[in-house]
Amino acid sequence: MMFPIEYFIGLILIGIFAGFASGLLGIGGGFIIVPLQYFLLKYIGVEPNLAMLISLGTSLAIIIPTSVSGAYRHTRSMDNILEPGIKLGIFGIFGSVLGGFSASMLSSGILEIIFGLLLLFIAVNNIVSLNKEREDARIPFNLISIGIIGFLVGFASGLLGIGGGVFLIAILTSLLGFSLIEAIGSSSVFISLTAIGGFLSYIVSGWGVSTFPYSIGYVSLINFALIVCFSVPLASIGAKYAHRVPQKKLKIIFSILVLYMGLKMLGVLP
Template sequence: MFPIEYFIGLILIGIFAGFASGLLGVGGGFLIVPLQYFLLKYIGVEPDLAILISLGTSLAIIVPTSLSGAYRHTRTMEGIVKPGIQLGIFGIVGSAIGGFVASGLPSRVLEIIFGCLLLFVAIKNIVDINKEREEAKIPFNLISTGIIGFLVGFSSGLLGVGGGIFLIAILTALLGFSLIEAIGTSSVFICLTAFGGFLSYMITGWGVSTFPYSIGYVSLINFALITCFSVPLASLGAKFAHKLPQKKLKIIFSIVVLYIALKMLGILP
């Protein structure tokens, strides 16, 4: 039913997204969503269905992938589990709501939202490329945790990402986290938010999705193949994250995010 190139594409997505997940603490959704979307359109899936499958399946994949990266980070760093869980509790609620909202939006609207947010993150990181750590501008308390966790969680469900790509920018810019601390905390956070998000896509796509071998908007074939490669590669990426200087991590992070942003906005072919 599917061409061989489709399966090869899924394997490559798992390899690249898994390594990026562990290296950058972002769950890999910023790669999994657009790459799945382009691949699904390549085999003839309608754009509106393709984007929802990409979003829902991405969140399902992020759960085991981020767990693999988080485990490696917690073995190397202390003090990341508690803030990650605190943010994640509010993130679960936000991601579930975001998933329901996304099912009613056109694919092009989601592409533009996704691209603009990624473009902001990329520019912010390029501007701050030489900063090792910024002063905290707001305190890390229940109010800030609730607001940040919910909003990042909402973006997670809406855009099919773990939310780490946005959380890292917020933790480093506003809460005074170093990049490696933010990456570790984010890896814990996205395990929780992704879970709430993918459940909402399963529910909203139940009886609606026409894609073969899927539960709602979650493709079982995509999930199985990508996860098989993303989970071990996430652990490897997390190991590398603790060996690279923060400036090099920021450069890698910024280049990858900028490319995906321009691709989603249609600026790059």
């Protein structure tokens, strides 16, 4: 298969946008990487079902180095994010493996509706609590809450090919009493670990099945290489700006992003 020049340009643009958003907001950037890759793959004639699975698997592969770059920058500014991020991430790996395998076997239609409604709730909750610098913790940060939250967010990550940061940041700020910047930092550490589990499951489930050239399972090596070249340095720049932008502005950006994702998952937006 010959790839047209606009395909490569498209991959570079995805890397720039996804990388900056990843570092700035502590999210994996999958909400940008998955739909735009899907559009590009369909544009060059890839069958829709295969295009979707490649978009999901490659997205998680890209998220690993991108979020590590953002996490490293955050840990240089904050020393209290590494431990919660790693604890949640250990459980997240198991969830993302299960989510990744589920994506290749099940229709994610019903789960997309559930996640879409959850994202709408998160966006509304964020806007309501806009002037609160930090909410009181409603549940304790112990082994039970870490295990449940880590596993469920990890499952969503693997299933939908996203880092899971949008879910985790909202949970940490609204239920566990984290400030937004602490949640963003912890989330970038969590995503670095969780994406590994989902990425491996897409390699295994697509082994000998995927017909896309230059790919390992459902992970496209061309897409990965080109997007990562731009997303990794941009994630570091985004993380640097996250510590300069006021918390309220970050919360507004995050809420708009979550609202958009929720409406997209529910099929309200194209």
